[in-house]
Amino acid sequence: MQEEARITCPFCWESLDVLLDLSVPEQDYIEDCQVCCRPIRFRYTSEDGVLTGLEVQQDT
Ligand SMILES: [Zn+2]
Numbered sequence: 001m002q003e004e005a006r007i008t009c010p011f012c013w014e015s016l017d018v019l020l021d022l023s024v025p026e027q028d029y030i031e032d033c034q035v036c037c038r039p040i041r042f043r044y045t046s047e048d049g050v051l052t053g054l055e056v057q058q059d060t
Helices: none
Strands: 002-008 015-021 026-032 039-047 050-058
Touching (some): 002 050, 015 026, 015 039
Antiparallel strands (some): 002 015, 026 039, 039 050
């Protein structure tokens, strides 16, 4: 199960559409920004396929 979400890149402040996999209750991974190519850390939680929390931050 996937859901599209809009996030703001913590580096370049561009709005990005990302696909989140909600089949896993907790995710924590790094993905490069599509605009500035810097590493964004994604952390989110979901319950029964519904997004319950989403946080993005600069990977250090
Ligand atoms: Zn960026």
